[in-house]
């Protein structure tokens with residue numbers, strides 16, 4: 120009978136959950152320091168790794184699990200989007216969403232109203248992983264209404280990742296004077312690994328991620344400073360290299376490069392307290408990573424990796440996971456998460472989430488909550504796993520809620536109950 124007493128509330132809670140909503144409940148002790156969980160659990164990953172590679176340091180993978188103690192819920196707002204890829208909150212609290220096929224739409228989360236497509240965007244090549252990708256607003260959006268976005272631009276001999284900007288019309292119906300400000304060359308005839316995230320830094324410059332286009336032919340360009348593939352770039356709002364970039368003045372390097380040796384970065388965010396830039400990037404089979412991005416650093420791909428080829432073959436000659444002069448990921452996953460979009464939590468609605476990193480996972484079909492302390496990962500939790508969705512991007516609203524979009528067209532609001 121004792122067990123039954125505990126079963127009833129659980130059964131009730133499950134019964135009350137709709138397919139569009141899931142919840143966290145009070146299950147752990149109070150958090151005395153409001154910043155990190157004090158109770159740890161076994162690592163959330165229970166499946167076998169693809170390799171027996173050893174991490175470079177303790178806690179680099181399969182960290183202890185944590186559980187949110189504040190009651191929260193993930194509520195589906197709409198499922199009327201079509202392959203949303205990027206999401207950002209407008210000053211009035213509505214959400215501007217980029218859809219892969221080339222549309223932007225505005226969603227009012229309060230009413231679940233989804234706008235008609237916003238016109239005026241340049242054509243995208245939406246084959247494979249290409250299309251309209253990440254987007255961000257000008258820090259002065261309220262006065263200038265400028266939007267910046269990344270897309271795969273069709274070209275005569277293939278396509279490339281490009282960055283464009285334009286003004287959202289006063290009536291929200293169109294983008295005015297859209298212009299491409301940057302092209303990550305060389306153009307390549309493929310349909311994979313475009314990178315595609317874009318964020319403003321505190322100086323009003325843009326950080327943009329590019330992919331290495333996946334194929335063995337283009338992959339080595341991650342290490343090539345004359346190629347824009349497999350990089351994180353720092354450019355001005357006119358698409359020029361920012362003065363003071365790490366390779367400025369070097370004859371054999373593109374001045375817009377900020378860091379290199381990346382495979383396919385689809386998550387970029389600044390830590391709210393340290394102001395440092397972090398990325399999440401797709402590894403191959405095993406080896407998805409989180410990195411702390413610093414100017415001029417080499418993040419190793421394809422020389423070092425914790426993953427395998429999808430064929431099962433090992434990567435690199437020699438096969439190594441660590442090398443002098445190449446940065447180690449702060450954290451990696453094997454099996455993979457497929458991290459596509461991330462944000463640090465700056466709100467206070469769920470106090471223990473403060474400064475945690477939230478990463479939207481595709482193949483993992485959950486949101487990873489990552490607790491970071493002194494630039495090391497100290498805890499991991501899986502959120503919204505019961506939804507069975509490929510989570511594509513995540514952002515935080517000023518009201519303290521998280522918003523996430525999924526490949527099946529859903530928008531969720533995640534907040535305290």
Ligand SMILES: [Ca+2]
Pocket residue numbers: 380408418419420423446447448
């Ligand atoms: Ca790496």
